[in-house]
Amino acid sequence: MTTTLEALQQWVDAVAAHTEPSDIRWCTGSDAEYQELVTQMLEDGTLSALNQDEYPNCYLHLSNANDVARVEHLTYVCTCEAEDAGPNNHWMAPEEAHRKVDALFDGAMRGRTMYVIPYCMGPIDSPYSRCGVEITDSAYVVANMKLMTRMGTAALKRIERERRFVKGLHSTGDLDPERRLIMHFPEELTIKSIGSGYGGNALLGKKCHALRIASYQARQEGWLAEHMLIVGVESPDGETHFIACAFPSACGKTNLAMLVPPASQPGWKIWTLGDDIAWLHLDDQGQLRAINPESGYFGVVPGTNTKTNKNAFEMIRHDTIFTNVARTADNEPWWEDKKVGEPATDWQGREYRAGNGPAAHPNSRFTVAASNNPCYSELAEAAEGVPISAIVFGGRRKELAPLVYESKDWRHGVLVGAGVASETTAANIGEVGVVRRDSMAMKPFCGYNFGDYWAHWLSFDERSDKLPRIFHVNWFRQDSDGKFLWPGFGENLRVLRWIIDRCEDRVGGKETPIGYLPNAGDIDTRDLDVSPETMEILTSIDVGQWRSELASVGGYLEAYGDRLPAELREEQQRIAAALVEAS
Ligand code: GTP
Numbered sequence: 001m002t003t004t005l006e007a008l009q010q011w012v013d014a015v016a017a018h019t020e021p022s023d024i025r026w027c028t029g030s031d032a033e034y035q036e037l038v039t040q041m042l043e044d045g046t047l048s049a050l051n052q053d054e055y056p057n058c059y060l061h062l063s064n065a066n067d068v069a070r071v072e073h074l075t076y077v078c079t080c081e082a083e084d085a086g087p088n089n090h091w092m093a094p095e096e097a098h099r100k101v102d103a104l105f106d107g108a109m110r111g112r113t114m115y116v117i118p119y120c121m122g123p124i125d126s127p128y129s130r131c132g133v134e135i136t137d138s139a140y141v142v143a144n145m146k147l148m149t150r151m152g153t154a155a156l157k158r159i160e161r162e163r164r165f166v167k168g169l170h171s172t173g174d175l176d177p178e179r180r181l182i183m184h185f186p187e188e189l190t191i192k193s194i195g196s197g198y199g200g201n202a203l204l205g206k207k208c209h210a211l212r213i214a215s216y217q218a219r220q221e222g223w224l225a226e227h228m229l230i231v232g233v234e235s236p237d238g239e240t241h242f243i244a245c246a247f248p249s250a251c252g253k254t255n256l257a258m259l260v261p262p263a264s265q266p267g268w269k270i271w272t273l274g275d276d277i278a279w280l281h282l283d284d285q286g287q288l289r290a291i292n293p294e295s296g297y298f299g300v301v302p303g304t305n306t307k308t309n310k311n312a313f314e315m316i317r318h319d320t321i322f323t324n325v326a327r328t329a330d331n332e333p334w335w336e337d338k339k340v341g342e343p344a345t346d347w348q349g350r351e352y353r354a355g356n357g358p359a360a361h362p363n364s365r366f367t368v369a370a371s372n373n374p375c376y377s378e379l380a381e382a383a384e385g386v387p388i389s390a391i392v393f394g395g396r397r398k399e400l401a402p403l404v405y406e407s408k409d410w411r412h413g414v415l416v417g418a419g420v421a422s423e424t425t426a427a428n429i430g431e432v433g434v435v436r437r438d439s440m441a442m443k444p445f446c447g448y449n450f451g452d453y454w455a456h457w458l459s460f461d462e463r464s465d466k467l468p469r470i471f472h473v474n475w476f477r478q479d480s481d482g483k484f485l486w487p488g489f490g491e492n493l494r495v496l497r498w499i500i501d502r503c504e505d506r507v508g509g510k511e512t513p514i515g516y517l518p519n520a521g522d523i524d525t526r527d528l529d530v531s532p533e534t535m536e537i538l539t540s541i542d543v544g545q546w547r548s549e550l551a552s553v554g555g556y557l558e559a560y561g562d563r564l565p566a567e568l569r570e571e572q573q574r575i576a577a578a579l580v581e582a583s
C-alpha cells in the first residue's frame, strides 16, 4: 500500500532514505495485521505469552531496564523563540534540534522494518478530531497504537481528504539514554523521537501529539487539549453529568474514569469516556464539549485489584499487553497489591527476590482497547462529544489540600488549576514523592509557554456564560503514620455527587478564602469507616499553611514574567489578601 497524498509519500520516502530500513510496511489497522505482529513478536522475544487459559490473548513485554517511563529531561519543545516554549519546557532552537536528532536517525532502521501508521485522534467523523502519521521501527509501538488509537485505512482516507497531518518519526535507536531525545516542533507540526520504546516517549499519538502539539494548535484555534479523564456519572433517576478531571500522571485518572460505585450508593452508574486526554471545544451555544482523542488505555497496573477497581481488574483479564509486570509460577501477570498469587519472576525477568525491590515496576502498564472496559460509554464515539458540567483539578498531597473545594468563578478556577501541586510519581524517570507545581496537570505536556496557556484559559470567560464550574480534589491526604485519610477509589463517587449537587445548586457550601468547601454532613458518609473528626480534617483548611501556599503560588507565577496574565496575578493577590484577613 502507498498513498495518493504526495506530501505524505514524499515524507515517507525521505525518511526511508535517511533511516535505511530493510522493509516498509503501511499499516491497515486490521485485526489480522495485529495478530501477525503479535506472532512475530512472540517469535523474536519482544512479547511472551501469558497463561492463555486465565489471561486469553494477553502478552508481556519487558522493556529495557533503563527505559521504563517518560523522560522529561530529554523532552524538548523547539519553537523559533525560546520564550514561546516558556520556563515550563526544555527548549532548543529548531535548526540545532533537527541537526542533533537527525544525526541519530542516520541509518537507524538498518535491518529493521519501517512501519507507517496513519491514525486519527478522536472519532473518525468528528470535526474536532485531528490526524497524524507515525513512522516507527517498533512492532510493539504498532500493536499499542492499534489498541489505543483509530489507526489504519480509515485514518489514511481522512488524511488524504484533509491533506493535513502531524508528522511523527520514531525509532527505538539503540536505547542508550545518551542518545535518547523526544523533540517537538509545534510550528512544523512535527515530532521526532529516538532512543526509547516506552509509552509516552514512543506512542507519538498520545502525549506528543494529543497534548504537546495539540495544545499549541488549540491555542491558535480557540480550544483546549488537556490531560483530563472524561467520566459520565448517572444518578438513580437516570440523569447523567459529564465531568472532566485533570490529575498529574499516576494520580488517579484511569481509576476515577472507571470507578465502581460502592454498595452503599445503589442505582449510581459510571460511564467512561476517556482516562487520560480530553479535547475541549465551545459549541455554538457556549457549552463546553469534550471528546477523547484516544480509543484505548495505557494504564498503571500496580494497585489494581478487585477491591480498588473491579472493572479495571476484569478489563485486563483478556486481550491486553502488559509492560514490565512480574509473573507467577503459573505464568500469570503479577503486580504489587494484586492481592492474589505471588511473583516468581520480576519485571526484569529475574527470579523474584524481595531485596531487588518491587516485583512489578511501579510504572508498569497495561494496554487495552477501550471496548474492553465494562463501563465504556458509546458516547465516546459521538462526533460532537459530550457536554461538560464540571472541571476538576487534583493532585497528590499528603497535607494541605482538602478533599474537595469549589472555586468562586472561572478566573479563580484558572488560578486553582495554575497552582496545582503534586508529589512526583514513577511515570517520569526521576525522583518520586517530591511536591512540585504541575499546572492543570500539564507541566510535562503543554507545548507552549504556561503564561500564554493561562491567558488562553482565562479567555474562555469572555466567550461563554455557560462555562463549567471548577473544583479541586485530593484523594491522598495522610495522617501522621502515612495512612490515607480518605478511602478513595469507588468511594470517590461521594465527592463527585457533592460536585454535581453544587453544579445543580442543590447543596450549600462553606465559604473560605480558597473557595467553597462542603458543610459538615453534606458529603454522604453512610457505611464508611471515616470518623466525623477525620471528615472535619478533610473538609477544612489551615489558614496559616494556606498563606504560605499562596505566597509560593505567587512566586511561581512571577517566574513567567511578562507572559503572566495580569488577571491571574490579581487573582492570586486577592486570595492571598483574603487569607491574611481570615487569620
Ligand atoms: P497516568 O496514566 O500516569 O496519567 O495515571 P492516572 O492519573 O490515570 O492514575 P491511575 O488511575 O492509574 O492511578 C495511579 C495510582 O494511584 C495507582 O497505583 C492507583 O491504585 C492509585 N490510586 C488511584 N486512585 C486512588 C485513590 O482514590 N486513592 C488512593 N489512595 N490511590 C489511588
Ligand code: SPV
Residues within 6 Å of the ligand: 069, 070, 198, 199, 200, 201, 206, 207, 248, 249, 250, 276, 298, 427, 428
Ligand atoms: C502519563 O505519564 O501521564 C501517562 C503514561 O499517561 S505515558 O503514556 O507514558 O505518558
Ligand code: MN
Residues within 6 Å of the ligand: 227, 248, 249, 250, 276
Ligand atoms: Mn497520563
